[in-house]
Amino acid sequence: MGVMEHRLHWKRSLFRYGWSLARAVILIGVCYIVIFPVLSKLASSFMSRSDLWDTTVVWIPRHPTLRNYELAWNYMNYPTAFWNSVKLAVLVSALQLASSTLVGYGIARFHFKGAKVLFTLAIITLVVPPELFIIPLYLNFRYFDFLGLLPVQLNFINTVWPAVITAATCTGPRNGLFIYIMRQYFKGMPRDLEEAASVDGAGAFRTFSKIMLPAAVPAMVTVFLFAFVWQWNDYYMTQMFYSSATTLPMMLDKLPNSVLGMRWEASLPETSLLNNTGSLLLIAPLVILYVFLQRFFVESVQRTGITGQ
Amino acid sequence: MKMRKPKRRLFSLTLRQQNTLAGYLFSLPFILGFLFVFLYPTILSAVFSFNELVITKTGYELKYVGLENYRHVFRVHPTFIRDLTETTINMLSQAFWILVFSFFAAIILNQNFRGRLIARAILFLPIVMASGIILKIEARDYMTGILEYGMESVSAFLVTPALSVYLSKFQLPDALITNILAAIESLPNIIRSSGIQILVLLAGLQAIPRSLYEASEVEGATGWENFWLITLPMVSPLILTNIVYTIVDYFTSTSNLIVSNIRAAAFGTLGYGIGSAMSWVYFGVIGGILVITFVIFSRLVFYHE
Numbered sequence: 110m111g112v113m114e115h116r117l118h119w120k121r122s123l124f125r126y127g128w129s130l131a132r133a134v135i136l137i138g139v140c141y142i143v144i145f146p147v148l149s150k151l152a153s154s155f156m157s158r159s160d161l162w163d164t165t166v167v168w169i170p171r172h173p174t175l176r177n178y179e180l181a182w183n184y185m186n187y188p189t190a191f192w193n194s195v196k197l198a199v200l201v202s203a204l205q206l207a208s209s210t211l212v213g214y215g216i217a218r219f220h221f222k223g224a225k226v227l228f229t230l231a232i233i234t235l236v237v238p239p240e241l242f243i244i245p246l247y248l249n250f251r252y253f254d255f256l257g258l259l260p261v262q263l264n265f266i267n268t269v270w271p272a273v274i275t276a277a278t279c280t281g282p283r284n285g286l287f288i289y290i291m292r293q294y295f296k297g298m299p300r301d302l303e304e305a306a307s308v309d310g311a312g313a314f315r316t317f318s319k320i321m322l323p324a325a326v327p328a329m330v331t332v333f334l335f336a337f338v339w340q341w342n343d344y345y346m347t348q349m350f351y352s353s354a355t356t357l358p359m360m361l362d363k364l365p366n367s368v369l370g371m372r373w374e375a376s377l378p379e380t381s382l383l384n385n386t387g388s389l390l391l392i393a394p395l396v397i398l399y400v401f402l403q404r405f406f407v408e409s410v411q412r413t414g415i416t417g418q
Numbered sequence: 419m420k421m422r423k424p425k426r427r428l429f430s431l432t433l434r435q436q437n438t439l440a441g442y443l444f445s446l447p448f449i450l451g452f453l454f455v456f457l458y459p460t461i462l463s464a465v466f467s468f469n470e471l472v473i474t475k476t477g478y479e480l481k482y483v484g485l486e487n488y489r490h491v492f493r494v495h496p497t498f499i500r501d502l503t504e505t506t507i508n509m510l511s512q513a514f515w516i517l518v519f520s521f522f523a524a525i526i527l528n529q530n531f532r533g534r535l536i537a538r539a540i541l542f543l544p545i546v547m548a549s550g551i552i553l554k555i556e557a558r559d560y561m562t563g564i565l566e567y568g569m570e571s572v573s574a575f576l577v578t579p580a581l582s583v584y585l586s587k588f589q590l591p592d593a594l595i596t597n598i599l600a601a602i603e604s605l606p607n608i609i610r611s612s613g614i615q616i617l618v619l620l621a622g623l624q625a626i627p628r629s630l631y632e633a634s635e636v637e638g639a640t641g642w643e644n645f646w647l648i649t650l651p652m653v654s655p656l657i658l659t660n661i662v663y664t665i666v667d668y669f670t671s672t673s674n675l676i677v678s679n680i681r682a683a684a685f686g687t688l689g690y691g692i693g694s695a696m697s698w699v700y701f702g703v704i705g706g707i708l709v710i711t712f713v714i715f716s717r718l719v720f721y722h723e
Contacts, residue, residue: 132526136533139523140540142606146556147547208447215444219437227445234456236662236708238670240680240697244690245462246455248478278451288448313440342550358551384555392547399539399546 147389154178154386161378177386184367185360185387191394194341194356197272202336204276205287206329212279213291214317214325218303228292235285243349250350271350282346283339287332294328295321334402341395361387467694487695490688498696501675506703512608513664520612520660524619525649538620545613553671611667615660622656623649651720658715662708669704676700 148168154177156170165171181187212231216224250265265271275281279288298321306316344358352359364387365380431439442449467487469480491498527538630648639647668674680700684693 129531132529132531136526136537139609140537142609143540143543145606146610147543208451212445212448215441219441219444221438221441223438223445224441227448230452231448234452236666236704237456237460238677238697238701238704240677240684240693241701242456242459242463244684244693245459245466248462249459252478275451275455277447278455279448280451280455313436313444317444338546339549342547342552344551344554361551361555388552388555392552395546396543399543 150385150389153382154389156382158379158382161382177382178390180368181364181383181386181390184364185357185390186355187357187390190355190357190360193354194358197269197347197354197356198337198340200269201272201276201281201340202333204273205279205281205284205336206333208277208279209284209287209291209332210322210325210329213288214295214321216288217292217295218298218321219313228288231279231285231288231292233285234280235283235289239282239345247349265350267351267353269351272346275346281336282343283335287336290328290332291325294325298324338395342391357391361391463694464698466690467698469691471690483691487691488699490692491695491699495692495696498676498679498699501679502700502703505669505674505676506707509665509668509707512604512611512668513661515604515608516612516615516664517657517660519608520615520619521657523612523616524623527616527620528623541616542613544610545617611664614667615664618656618660618663619653622653626652654719658712658719661711661715665704665708665711669700 152168152170155173155175157172157174157176159172160170212227216227216231247266250271253259253263253265253270254261265274272281276284279285302320302324303316306320311319342358344362347354347356347359348362361384365383368383369376369379465480468482468484470483470487472479472481523541527534527541626649630652631644634644634648671677676696680693680696682688683696684690
């Protein structure tokens with residue numbers, strides 16, 4: 110008996126160590142693949158032109174230089190562009206947060222016929238490719254007269270208004286996801302909370318602002334972070350409606366052209382150095398933010414009950 | 419005895435009506451947005467797809483052309499149909515592997531081991547980085563191209579042939595082997611696009627009540643049985659969520675072939691009308707695939723409670 114038990118135990122712990130080892134190998138491999146683009150950008154951002162033609166240089170540059178950073182920093186107009194990006198991203202994500210919190214609460218906690226329909230519609234907006242309506246939307250913003258109600262046609266293109274309007278009405282890119290997150294979270298809160306409040310004589314809005322909102326902070330942080338990150342990196346919408354904006358993605362897109370002028374297409378390697386350095390400068394603030402907030406980011410998603418239903 | 423009606427206050431609304439009113443008031447931002455920023459332009463785009471659009475000084479004019487735009491998309495355009503088929507097939511294979519990988523990764527990240535926090539932080543990094551302008555730049559970048567090519571060719575020269583010899587021993591269908599090999603070559607891409615899916619599944623795994631596993635342990639169930647009888651059914655709704663998210667994410671990604679086709683048509687020489695027709699055909703395909711997956715998978719999904 111003793112021998113059998115011993116053998117079983119031995120087998121089990123062997124299996125456990127084997128699995129730990131396999132898990133470590135898999136995770137290291139996967140993490141390497143994820144970090145690989147960052148490492149390659151980091152390596153090439155310090156390379157000089159001669160390193161590009163040097164076949165012995167793979168990762169470590171032989172003639173390290175800060176020239177790429179200097180060029181990217183100056184031509185992207187980094188401090189100004191950074192500040193513009195911060196302003197736009199904070200504005201848009203705050204509006205998206207506010208609107209999707211209200212809507213998520215509305216369709217989660219009030220029992221009315223339209224609630225289910227509205228939720229389905231929110232999911233539909235998430236599924237429809239923006240190409241379908243982006244052109245007419247562009248024309249609407251170009252000749253904005255609020256469906257003929259305004260006496261004059263306003264031109265909203267190259268103003269901040271398209272971003273504000275879409276964010277405040279939950280119709281920005283992937284905004285349906287934010288409604289979904291908030292709705293699931295509010296859905297998971299106990300009924301008693303509202304009943305207690307209504308016994309105390311609080312109206313719907315007071316119940317929302319004094320009781321439900323403070324309890325929904327984890328989900329709100331998640332939504333804000335997602336919205337902030339996507340707006341920070343956004344190129345598609347900005348280029349569509351606000352192409353004169355000098356945010357970091359817009360400056361990054363123009364970077365090779367503004368440094369090298371017309372010859373940028375002829376000098377692909379140099380373009381690449383600039384692109385890599387510029388990308389690093391773009392994501393550096395996000396990565397710093399992520400390092401400090403990642404625990405909050407990951408845990409808050411776990412507590413938001415994306416899981417429900 | 420007659421029931422007395424309760425007194426009504428607040429513009430004589432019943433509690434139910436008050437509830438409905440409050441619900442609509444809270445949802446007002448989305449209702450407005452859906453009608454004016456989403457539905458109205460969408461209907462306009464449907465109208466455009468049957469017209470030719472001419473920009474004038476004070477706006478634009480429409481010239482009715484019937485089904486001509488659609489005929490152009492299907493019959494005249496040199497690559498659209500081929501690109502559409504290719505995109506759809508790529509999507510199906512990539513979605514499958516993303517689902518498998520994200521499930522596997524979520525299970526690993528849910529276990530207890532040293533360095534778990536770091537591993538999580540790294541795996542979710544693509545959510546922060548791989549979007550918008552970075553994707554656009556990487557798609558056309560020279561160095562990234564070379565390095566990725568280097569990485570892929572390592573797998574193409576070393577891993578792939580060895581593996582294909584190994585796999586052929588099992589007498590699997592050729593199509594399956596090709597699919598597996600293609601998946602290995604696009605592994606970096608798959609891993610980098612699974613961030614959200616892993617996050618969703620991980621959240622789901624953590625929400626499974628401990629008591630279920632404790633109960634099954636008392637009954638003497640093995641880990642294998644636990645997986646099939648508890649873990650999988652409990653996260654199955656999230657697998658459906660992930661399937662839908664993956665399909666949508668792939669189809670709406672701006673680096674997608676069809677999306678660039680549509681943009682080239684709409685802002686190029688072909689015109690808004692043909693661009694709109696293309697996006698409706700595209701949406702039809704997406705919608706069809708989503709409906710089919712939903713019908714198939716919603717039967718398999720298990721809802722707790």
